[in-house]
Amino acid sequence: MTGQTDPLVAELARKLVETLGLDLKPEAVDPAAPLIGAGLGIDSIDTLELVVLIERDYGVKIDNRAAGVEAFASLNALAAFLRQRRPASPA
Amino acid sequence: MSSRPPVCVTGMGVVCAGANHVGELRDLLAHPVAHFQTPTVWPIKHPSGELPVAQATALEAGEVAGRPRTHRLALLAAREAVGTGPLPDAIVLGSSTGGIAATESALEAGITSPDAYRYHGLDTVALHLAETLGVCGPVITISTACSSAAVALSVAAALLRAGLARRVLSGGADSLSRLTFHGFRQLQLVAAHGCMPLDANRDGMTVGEGAGFLVLETAPDERPVLAVLSGTGLSCDAYHATSPHPEGQGAVLAMRRALADAGLEPRAISYVNLHGTGTPDNDQAEARAMKQVFADVQPALSSTKGLTGHALAAAGGIEAVISILALRDGLLPANTGLETLDTSLEISPVRAPTQAPISAVLSNSFGFGGNNACVIFEKAPSSPSPHPFPRYAGRGDLRATTGDVPPASGLPALRIAASACLTARGGLDETWNALLSRDSTAGLVPDAAFARAAPAAFVRRLKRLPRLMLALAQTVHTASGRAAPPEAIAVGTAWGPLAETQEFLRKLFESGDQFSSPMDFIGSVHNAPTGQIALLLGSQAPNLTSSAGERSFSQALLCGSLHIVSGAGSALVVAAEAFEPRLSPLFDPEGARGPLVSDGGAAFLLIPDDGDPGVRLRWLGEGGNDGAVALVDRFAGVTPDYDAVVVGIPAGHDLAKDPAYARLGQLLPSASIVAYRDRLGQHASIGATAAAIAGRAVAVGMLPFTGAPIALPHRRLLLLELGPRLAAIEVFA
Structure with a gap:
């Protein structure tokens, strides 16, 4: 299983595993699977940790439940969410 | 009821946002207006400014030479509680911040001299009180996050009942700090415009600070008895590091243990001072717990954190003082900050300060780690009802003498x-x-x-x-x-x-x-x-x-x-x-x-x-x-x-x-x-x-x-x- 062909998805998978101390390889995170409440064992504290990481590294705020549900539906969804809302980068 | 001696409250002292002593807190409860403001304790670097806090005004803003804020807040309230009465022979203090506020400034400034950090340790707060007052027996610090002061009161009661002390100064103290404020902010638990406990639109807590202390003794001979600490109950959710158990299971256990300790049926409780932080999860879990413990006959209840903010480890001490004031003066405190009641909670708080006969008060304090503590205060049995409430005009004088040496330990091996x-x-x-x-x-x-x-x-x-x-x-x-x-x-x-x-x-x-x-x-x-x-x-x-x-x-x-x-x-x-x-x-x-x-x-x-x-x-x-x-x-x-x-x-x-x-x-x-x-x-x-x-x-x-x-x-x-x-x-x- 991979399907992490999108470099942003691969980058997010790496940060996810590193930040949350998950006991698996970043490539093993299924980009289409739900991030929360599924096999990864991610809970509300992890979610807040990711919220801080995303605001810090990508400048995108997730400050309401609806945005959280959309952003954390899967790694693919998170990448799409960031692309849509990210402040225009100089490059 | 067992035949053990009652744990009597013979003194109290408090400092929090809007109140520099017990008399001012009493006035604040009668005319509740929240005093929330932008913090001035640290320089604001956050681009969007800072969310409001409940800052105590008894101290000048910022750090001054000498002891950190927590220590100074603690001493103000402790001196008021002891007043001119006999000295305690033990201290049980709840604190989670200690000298962290001073440590933060020193660390950020890159100060490497350990002198700048000598009052970092939680122990230094109670030691400061013990040295200033001259306390000879155990000086104990409890740190169970936001339940610290209530847990401390339970330990103080147990010390007295076990005959290990004659007179205990107990409560809690915490100051504002960047660690706690930004920590709660990052957890998205800080309210945007001041907390609104039990409100349909509640969006978090307002971080506060202060100190609240009681003098507890089993054989009071010099001062009138203000109330009796008749029961305490502790529990742990063992559910999650921060989130309360969704049905309030741990809170139910703690309340029931306190009731059993006091020998009271739930219907004997006239008023409950809720933990009521104003975060969506806490208020919901606590409401569910209240329904389980009190079933169809809910007592009068309110959260006073919309008035005082959430003073973390001090909260249980400040709310103990509020509970005793309610008991003494027959005053049900209002659930300040509430605009639109969250009817899904199915509990109905006191909306405005109300006169009512009150015989027993239960106060809830819950903290991180799923740590729950409840304390129950009852009217002093011998105290005639319209006893004038003592107004403490001054703070106890500093005394050079030291107090009594506590009795020898009779604890079993x-x-x-x-x-x-x-x-x-x-x-x-x-x-x-x-x-x-x-x-x-x-x-x-x-x-x-x-x-x-x-x-x-x-x-x-x-x-x-x-x-x-x-x-x-x-x-x-x-x-x-x-x-x-x-x-x-x-x-x-x-x-x-x-x-x-x-x-x-x-x-x-x-x-x-x-x-x-x-x-x-x-x-x-x-x-x-x-x-x-x-x-x-x-x-x-x-x-x-x-x-x-x-x-x-x-x-x-x-x-x-x-x-x-x-x-x-x-x-x-x-x-x-x-x-x-x-x-x-x-x-x-x-x-x-x-x-x-x-x-x-x-x-x-x-x-x-x-x-x-x-x-x-x-x-x-x-x-x-x-x-x-x-x-x-x-x-x-x-x-x-x-x-x-x-x-x-x-x-x-x-x-x-x-x-x-x-x-x-x-x-x-x-x-x-x-x-x-x-x-x-x-x-x-x-x-x-x-x-x-x-x-x-x-x-x-x-x-x-x-x-x-x-x-x-x-x-x-x-x-x-x-x-x-x-x-x-x-x-x-």
Whole structure:
């Protein structure tokens, strides 16, 4: 299983595993699977940790439940969410 | 009702946002207007400004030379509580911040002189009160996050009931700090415009500060009785590090335990002062718990945090004062901040200050780690109803004299069902064998010695201290052969989770106060490892964390013993420290430098003395000022029974200036005084490790702390921990 062909998805998978101390390889995170409440064992504290990481590294705020549900539906969804809302980068 | 003496409240003092003393708090309750503001305690670097806080105005803004904010807030309220009345002989204080506010400024400024950090430790707050007031008996600090003050009141009541003190000053104190404010902000738990408990649009808490203290005594003779602390109840959710159990299961347990302790039916409660922080989860879980405990006959209830803010470890102290004011004056406090009631909660708070007859008040305090504490106050039985409420015009004068020495400990000895320790050499067997080979066991615990304590998924977010403590707890739990979890958990740690604190502040400073790790904030509270132990063992039992420098282990043993006295069938007692390369040398400059620097600790599963053969552990006492010498004198008649006195001498402790040590030298031949730190290593909780080794020593009849092992014909050792105050325990077989 991979399907992490999108470099942003691969980058997010790496940060996810590193930040949350998950006991698996970043490539093993299924980009289409739900991030929360599924096999990864991610809970509300992890979610807040990711919220801080995303605001810090990508400048995108997730400050309401609806945005959280959309952003954390899967790694693919998170990448799409960031692309849509990210402040225009100089490059 | 049992025949035990009532725990009487004979004094109180308070400081919080909007009130500098009890009289002002009483006025504030009658005319409730919240005083929330932008914090002026630290320079605002956050680009969007800062969310409002509940800042106490009794102190000038910012740090001044001398003691940190928490210490100064504590002293204001403590002086008011003691007033001109007789001095307490013990202090039980709840605090989670200690000197962190001063530490933050010093760390960010890059100050490397340990002098700037000398009041960092939680213990220094209660020591400041003890030194200023002249308190001779135990000076105990409880740190269970936002339930600290209520847990402290429960310990104070137990001390009095066990006859270990005559008059206890107890409550809590916490100051605003960037660690707590930004920690809660990162957890998205801080309200945008001031908290609105029980409101349909509630969006979080308002972080506050302050202090609230009571003077408690069982035989008051000089001052009128304001109220009776008739029951206390503690529990742990054992559900999640921060989120309350969704049905409020732990809160239900704590309330029911408090009611049972007071001998009251739920319908006897006239008013409940809710924890009511204003966060969506807390208020929902607490409302569900209220419905379970009180069913169809809900008492009058309200949260007063919309008025005072959430003063964290002080909240239970401030709300104890509010509860007693409500009781005395027949005043139901309003649920300030509420606009649109969340009807889905199905509870109905007091909307405006209301006069009503009140006979019993229950106050809830819940904290991180799923730590729950409830206290119940009742009207003083003998006090005629329209007794004028005393107005304290002044704060008690500073007195040069010291107070009474508390009575001798009558606590029973407890049998050690299992024990464990962790040192640089590994566990108890490895440590014992190293000592037998005349090796030192000093140094840091190797990771491999505690790596497999719990499943990888369980510990993935945990740093060094919780992992060390989980390993110790799991080892004794397994070795005890008991399937059921312990019926009380008492943990001691002087410095708490330092790696988490360091990481949180580093990230916060690097981002200009914008970002840090919610995970590290949750992990930084002193009781975070205790909550993890409860989770791992599945224990909803009372769960206490004490923090008192070198006396932390002794106080954990005391807390565990008090719960066994009141009926627990077992108590898990753990004390440990984790070395942190940046902070440890700043906070503990003598102890965390040099070849003896160590970390680790020990754990014991203790059970009531069932007469079976084995090793016993007994808490004997703690004293300072005249109390330390008096404690040593108590052993004068019995010292021949002890084979040796095992002494922990903290690095930098000036023996020449220690009157208790001098007295010990007069009583005993020097050969029988054995200092162990040179062999065992040094950290604040090394006394726990010494006790584990002493336990094995009395079992086999030989003590390996010195070059040639000492024979132990009586199989009895006295363990003394020196320092700003003296702590004594005994180990015998």
